[in-house]
Amino acid sequence: MKRRNAIGLGTAGIAAAGAGFAAGRFWPATSEAAALDPNAEAIAFYGAHQAGILTPAQDRLHFAAFEVITADRDELIALLQAWTVAAARMCGGDYAGPGGAAGGDYYAPPDDTGEAQGLPASGLTLTIGFGPTLFTDADGVDRFGIADRLPEALRELPPFALDALDPAVSGGDLCVQACANDPQVAVHAIRNLARIGFGTVSQRWSQLGFGRTSSTSTAQSTPRNLMGFKDGTANLKAEDGDLLEKHLWVGADDGADWLTGGSYLVTRRIRMRVETWDRTTLAEQEEIFGRDKSEGAPLGATGEFDEPDFEAEADGVPVIAAKAHIRLAHPTMNGDARMLRRGYSFVDGSDNLGRLDAGLFFIAYQRDPEAGFIPVQRSLSENDVLNEYIEHTSSAIFACPPGVRDEDDWWGRALFT
Amino acid sequence: MKRRNAIGLGTAGIAAAGAGFAAGRFWPATSEAAALDPNAEAIAFYGAHQAGILTPAQDRLHFAAFEVITADRDELIALLQAWTVAAARMCGGDYAGPGGAAGGDYYAPPDDTGEAQGLPASGLTLTIGFGPTLFTDADGVDRFGIADRLPEALRELPPFALDALDPAVSGGDLCVQACANDPQVAVHAIRNLARIGFGTVSQRWSQLGFGRTSSTSTAQSTPRNLMGFKDGTANLKAEDGDLLEKHLWVGADDGADWLTGGSYLVTRRIRMRVETWDRTTLAEQEEIFGRDKSEGAPLGATGEFDEPDFEAEADGVPVIAAKAHIRLAHPTMNGDARMLRRGYSFVDGSDNLGRLDAGLFFIAYQRDPEAGFIPVQRSLSENDVLNEYIEHTSSAIFACPPGVRDEDDWWGRALFT
Numbered sequence: 001m002k003r004r005n006a007i008g009l010g011t012a013g014i015a016a017a018g019a020g021f022a023a024g025r026f027w028p029a030t031s032e033a034a035a036l037d038p039n040a041e042a043i044a045f046y047g048a049h050q051a052g053i054l055t056p057a058q059d060r061l062h063f064a065a066f067e068v069i070t071a072d073r074d075e076l077i078a079l080l081q082a083w084t085v086a087a088a089r090m091c092g093g094d095y096a097g098p099g100g101a102a103g104g105d106y107y108a109p110p111d112d113t114g115e116a117q118g119l120p121a122s123g124l125t126l127t128i129g130f131g132p133t134l135f136t137d138a139d140g141v142d143r144f145g146i147a148d149r150l151p152e153a154l155r156e157l158p159p160f161a162l163d164a165l166d167p168a169v170s171g172g173d174l175c176v177q178a179c180a181n182d183p184q185v186a187v188h189a190i191r192n193l194a195r196i197g198f199g200t201v202s203q204r205w206s207q208l209g210f211g212r213t214s215s216t217s218t219a220q221s222t223p224r225n226l227m228g229f230k231d232g233t234a235n236l237k238a239e240d241g242d243l244l245e246k247h248l249w250v251g252a253d254d255g256a257d258w259l260t261g262g263s264y265l266v267t268r269r270i271r272m273r274v275e276t277w278d279r280t281t282l283a284e285q286e287e288i289f290g291r292d293k294s295e296g297a298p299l300g301a302t303g304e305f306d307e308p309d310f311e312a313e314a315d316g317v318p319v320i321a322a323k324a325h326i327r328l329a330h331p332t333m334n335g336d337a338r339m340l341r342r343g344y345s346f347v348d349g350s351d352n353l354g355r356l357d358a359g360l361f362f363i364a365y366q367r368d369p370e371a372g373f374i375p376v377q378r379s380l381s382e383n384d385v386l387n388e389y390i391e392h393t394s395s396a397i398f399a400c401p402p403g404v405r406d407e408d409d410w411w412g413r414a415l416f417t
Numbered sequence: 418m419k420r421r422n423a424i425g426l427g428t429a430g431i432a433a434a435g436a437g438f439a440a441g442r443f444w445p446a447t448s449e450a451a452a453l454d455p456n457a458e459a460i461a462f463y464g465a466h467q468a469g470i471l472t473p474a475q476d477r478l479h480f481a482a483f484e485v486i487t488a489d490r491d492e493l494i495a496l497l498q499a500w501t502v503a504a505a506r507m508c509g510g511d512y513a514g515p516g517g518a519a520g521g522d523y524y525a526p527p528d529d530t531g532e533a534q535g536l537p538a539s540g541l542t543l544t545i546g547f548g549p550t551l552f553t554d555a556d557g558v559d560r561f562g563i564a565d566r567l568p569e570a571l572r573e574l575p576p577f578a579l580d581a582l583d584p585a586v587s588g589g590d591l592c593v594q595a596c597a598n599d600p601q602v603a604v605h606a607i608r609n610l611a612r613i614g615f616g617t618v619s620q621r622w623s624q625l626g627f628g629r630t631s632s633t634s635t636a637q638s639t640p641r642n643l644m645g646f647k648d649g650t651a652n653l654k655a656e657d658g659d660l661l662e663k664h665l666w667v668g669a670d671d672g673a674d675w676l677t678g679g680s681y682l683v684t685r686r687i688r689m690r691v692e693t694w695d696r697t698t699l700a701e702q703e704e705i706f707g708r709d710k711s712e713g714a715p716l717g718a719t720g721e722f723d724e725p726d727f728e729a730e731a732d733g734v735p736v737i738a739a740k741a742h743i744r745l746a747h748p749t750m751n752g753d754a755r756m757l758r759r760g761y762s763f764v765d766g767s768d769n770l771g772r773l774d775a776g777l778f779f780i781a782y783q784r785d786p787e788a789g790f791i792p793v794q795r796s797l798s799e800n801d802v803l804n805e806y807i808e809h810t811s812s813a814i815f816a817c818p819p820g821v822r823d824e825d826d827w828w829g830r831a832l833f834t
Contacts, residue, residue, distance in 0.1 A: 060627070062764065067771070101645055102710035106700050113695050114645020114710055115762075118638075168769065183627035187643075187764050191773060195695045202771035208764050210477070210600035210625065221535075226604075228518055228531020274530070278612045282519055282527050293519035293531055345532075347479065347604050347625050348765060352585065354484070354619035356608060 002093050003117050039181035042121035045091040047403040052125030053365050054238040056217040058179040061209030061344040062186040065172025066201040071143045077416050079200045083193055084410040093121030096192035115188050122182035128411045129265045129398025134173040151256035153368050154399045160381035169205040169394040209344020209361045216342055226272050226345050226358055229289050230296030233304050236340040247338040247367055258414035261402030263365040266373040269394035272359040277389045288385045290324030325386050328379050339364040339372045419510050420534050456598035459538035462508040464820040469542030470782050471655040473634040475596040478626030478761040479603040482589025483618040488560045494833050496617045501827040510538030513609035532605050539599035545828045546682045546815025551590040568673035570785050571816045577798035586622040586811040626761020626778045633759055643689055643762050646706050647713030650721050653757040664755040664784055675831035678819030680782040683790040686811035689776040694806045705802045707741030742803050745796050756781040756789045
C-alpha cells in the first residue's frame, strides 16, 4: 500500500475513495505531476551502505538527534528494529505502518500521522548514526552492554578555536538524517520515527535545512551557500571509486568490525553573520574565499573545477591569499584530508538584534574524523578570515553503521549481536 | 539582466562567463530543467492588487516583520521606493540591483547577495503590509505624519481566550510576505530587502514555512496540515468573483481611500502539540475536525468539497459534533465571515522537552478583520476542542496597500502623497 495510490483499509475509506475518484479530485493534481518528476522517485533503502550518504544530495533536510531514555537493552533493540521497518516503508513512499493514516483501528491512534498522504517518496533517505554517549553515558555507565564496542575514532570532537557551541543543541545518543526533495516528506519521516520511539527516545534537537549546499555526484551542479559562493567543489562524490574506500567508508581493519562499510558523521551548525557579510566589498569576499563569486572558479583560473594554483603570484602577491578559505580547506594543505559533504542552508527566523538566524548546517561523512574533519577544522578555526563572519553553534559526531541488507536485517544489528 | 542568463557586467565576469559556457557547466543543470517547469515562472509584479494574495499559493514562505528605526518621513519614503524597485526586479527573476551579485563595483558591496544566481523567478511574490505602529508608535508619536490616515479597522487584535503570545515575535511596523516555489528564492528576497533597508528598518521577527496548507485557486489541490488533515476547503479562492469584492478587497467606501484595492492581513503562529495529537485515536481526531481524515470530506458526506450538513444526526447524536472545528469555523456560523487563507506549515527545531516546535503559520487576508478573523477566532478560542492541541504564540495585523500600477508607482504611494 503506497501513500499515492491507495488509502486506508477501512470500509469508510474505500467508500470515500470511490466517491473521490468519481469526482476526479481524489489525488492532488500535484501528485500526478510528481509521477513524471525524477525528484519524486524512491531511493533504494537496502544495500551495503546506508542511503543518504552517496545518494545525490536531495534538496531538503530534517536532521534529528535523540536521547535514549530507557536503560533496557532489549527496548533499544526493539526500537531499532521497529525504526528500520518504518524507515524502509517510508523511503518506499509508503505509510510508516501497515494501517496507514486513516485505515487502521478507528479507536486507536493511526499508524501514520497522515501529512504525507498523497505525496510520493520524493527521494527520501533516512540515515542513522550512533553517538559516543550511546556506548557510555555522561556518568560513565554502560547502559546497553556495548561500551567495549566503542570505536576508537568515535570520540567527542576536540575543542576548536572560536567554538561557540550550545550544548543543548549538540551531541546525541542517536541521530537520523532525513533528506528528501519535498520538505513535508522529510518532516513526516522524522516525526513518525519520534512517534514510534515515544517512551524509548526523546528528541534532543533537530534542524531543518531548506536548500542543499553540496553536490555528492558529478551529475549535480554545485549550489550556492548563503554567502553567495560555490564552496566545496572538491567534495568527494559518488563517482570517485577507490577514493571512497580510502576516505569515506570504514574498512574491515579499522578496529570496529560492526562498523565496516559505515562512516563517521560530523555535524556543525554554522551561523553566518549575513548582514555583516553583505556589507563587505566584492573584492574582500573573493579574497576571503579565494574564488570568483560568479563562476566559482579559483582565483586565477576560469572554471569552477579548475585546480587552484596556490603558487601563482601577481605583482609579488599570491593570487590566492595565504589565508583564503579555498587554500586552508584544500586536501593538499591538510594531509590529503577529504570528506563527503552534504550540508544545507538554514534560516531559523531572526535574533533579538534583528539579524537573520541563518547559515550552514554542515554535514560531513568520512572514514576517520582524525584524518578528515578534525585537521581541516583545526586549520580553519585558527586561520580562516571567514571566521569574522561565522560562528559554530552546534556540534555532534556519530558512527553510521553499514546499510541494511534485507528485510531480516536492521539498523545496528552487527553492534548488538 | 536576469539571474539565469546573464552575469555581472564587469569584464572579469564576462571573461569568466565565456570560459564557463565553453566548459558547458556555467549554468547549473537544475536551471535548465526549471525552464520547463511552471513552478519556475515569474508572477507579474504590477497590477491593481498586490500579487501574493490571490496568486495560487506557492510552496514555500519567508515572512518578515520590520521595525522602522528612523523618524524621518523622507527616509521611509525613499526606502519604500527602493524596495519597490528591488521587489519588481526580483519577482522578475532578476538581481536585487543593477550591478548583480558580482558585476558591479569590485571595491563595493555587491548589489545582490548572490545566493539566487542561476535560479529562476520560481513564482516569487513579495507583498507588503503596514502595521498600526507605523501610524502611531508605542508612545503615541506620529513619526511620519500619517496618524490621521490610520484606518479604523487597523487596530491591534483583541485578546482571545488561551492566547500565549510572545510580544518579541508579534506585531511590526512593516511586513513583507515572500512566497516562492524555491525557498532559496524567498529567503534571498527577504534578505536583500533587509540589506537595502539597513539603517532605516530592522527585522523584528521572521518565519519560514516549508509547505503551503491552503489553496487559493480551484486549480490547486488542498494540502494537508501537520495534523494530517485537509482544512479550510471553504477558503476564498481566486475564482470567487464578486465574493472577493465583498470579503477580500477594501472598497472605496470603507473609510481609508489610500487602501482601496488593498486588504487586511492577519498572521498567527499556531504551535501544534503534534506528539500529543499523534497519540489520540482516529475517531477522536475526526470528531474534533468534523472531517474524515483520508478524503477530507465533512463527516456524513463523501467528497472534500461537499457542503457539511450541520443538522444531520445519527442515533440522536449530531454527525458533526457541536464543537467540531469545521462547524465553529464555518462562514454560516460566523455571520458569513470569510477570509482568504494562505498559511504554511513550519518546524523550528525542537523545544527543551524533546517536542517538535512545529505548527501552522496562519495567514489570512480580508476586507475587514471585524467581519473576518476576529469573530471566527473568538468562536474558536472559546469553543474549539482543537485548543487542547494548539497554542497561538505570535500575532500581527497589517494593512496591505493596493498593487503597484507601473514603474512610476511604489509601495504605499497613496498613503504618503
